[in-house]
Amino acid sequence: MRSFVPLMAFSISVQVILQLSACDVYAQQKLAQAGMDFLNVATDPRAEAMGEAVTSLEGNSSSLFFNTAGMARLTNFASVSFGQVDWIAGIKHVFASVAISPDKGRYGVVGFYLRSVNYGDLQETIIANNQQGFQDVGTFSPTAFSFGVGYARALNDKFSVGGNVNYVIQNLGTSITDVVNGINVTQSNKLSVLSFDFGMLYKTGFKSLTFGMDVRNFSRELKYVQETFDLPLIFNLGISMNILDMWNVDPTQQAFTLAVDATHPRDYPEQINVGAEYSFMQVIALRAGYMFVNDVYHFAGGIGLHEIIGGVNLGLDYSWTPFTGGFANVQRISFNVAY
Numbered sequence: 001m002r003s004f005v006p007l008m009a010f011s012i013s014v015q016v017i018l019q020l021s022a023c024d025v026y027a028q029q030k031l032a033q034a035g036m037d038f039l040n041v042a043t044d045p046r047a048e049a050m051g052e053a054v055t056s057l058e059g060n061s062s063s064l065f066f067n068t069a070g071m072a073r074l075t076n077f078a079s080v081s082f083g084q085v086d087w088i089a090g091i092k093h094v095f096a097s098v099a100i101s102p103d104k105g106r107y108g109v110v111g112f113y114l115r116s117v118n119y120g121d122l123q124e125t126i127i128a129n130n131q132q133g134f135q136d137v138g139t140f141s142p143t144a145f146s147f148g149v150g151y152a153r154a155l156n157d158k159f160s161v162g163g164n165v166n167y168v169i170q171n172l173g174t175s176i177t178d179v180v181n182g183i184n185v186t187q188s189n190k191l192s193v194l195s196f197d198f199g200m201l202y203k204t205g206f207k208s209l210t211f212g213m214d215v216r217n218f219s220r221e222l223k224y225v226q227e228t229f230d231l232p233l234i235f236n237l238g239i240s241m242n243i244l245d246m247w248n249v250d251p252t253q254q255a256f257t258l259a260v261d262a263t264h265p266r267d268y269p270e271q272i273n274v275g276a277e278y279s280f281m282q283v284i285a286l287r288a289g290y291m292f293v294n295d296v297y298h299f300a301g302g303i304g305l306h307e308i309i310g311g312v313n314l315g316l317d318y319s320w321t322p323f324t325g326g327f328a329n330v331q332r333i334s335f336n337v338a339y
Helices: 002-026 045-049 061-065 243-247
Strands: 078-086 092-100 109-118 122-127 134-140 143-154 159-180 183-203 210-219 222-224 227-229 234-242 254-265 271-280 284-291 299-309 312-321 330-338
Touching: 045 061, 045 271, 045 284, 045 299, 045 312, 045 330, 061 078, 061 092, 061 109, 061 143, 134 159, 183 222, 234 243, 243 254
Parallel strands: none
Antiparallel strands: 078 092, 078 330, 092 109, 109 143, 122 134, 143 159, 159 183, 183 210, 210 234, 222 227, 234 254, 254 271, 271 284, 284 299, 299 312, 312 330
């Protein structure tokens, strides 16, 4: 009976989220009102290929971008991951993460991460008294960054926790607010804020069945000129299991992991994400996922290749996400090193 308690808790939590969603139908919904939305873009190809249903999965240093508790049982001394996301409209995300587990995790696992966003060059204009109604004054390049430190620890053989402290920066350049005696009056549009992430994992004891939960992007309210907004706060509940455990298949030979996440975001409707990963000989992994109640993308897929050379674990992960509405398909790639 004890092994089913987390399942009951997960079921109750999902019901609460759905009830809150139903209540919003009759109340005023406040959607699409969060800022610094680049934080919503998934970085890791494995996570995206599994439909972002990774809240209850253990992983490497890339767990810092999702549920930090996922790196609590890191089996290597160090794990390094870096890669790129070719996002829509020519926007590029570059990311890197490092996790270190001294003394085989006895004192927990500490990690560091960095994410940078390049929006490209945009045309800058001001209102002008001419036929066009505006005047070109050059170009500007908006940027965004987030970096932070995380810590995770396995408290016992079933329960692990983790959290991040993040520093988030967004620079939208300078805007011309007025022209006085032919001189442009400018205003900086740069904001920064501290944010926090919290997460936990619970191994139920029934085969590999695992329950996870995390809260990301918790921060104070921000203000641009006269408008206030919040970071894209999100609450995730997840459950996962290697289905082949039911037949006692050696997971080092074959594994088929099924994961389901229920998400409650601040700035868009609740979603259910489903992901699957088939691993053969811990060398190749095939992944697929589906995200329900999403306006522009649903399906995702990908592949992972891993090999141990000279005691160093090398990995390459790739994901592909087709978009609708005229957007280009999104590709992600990352390289992983652990030793």
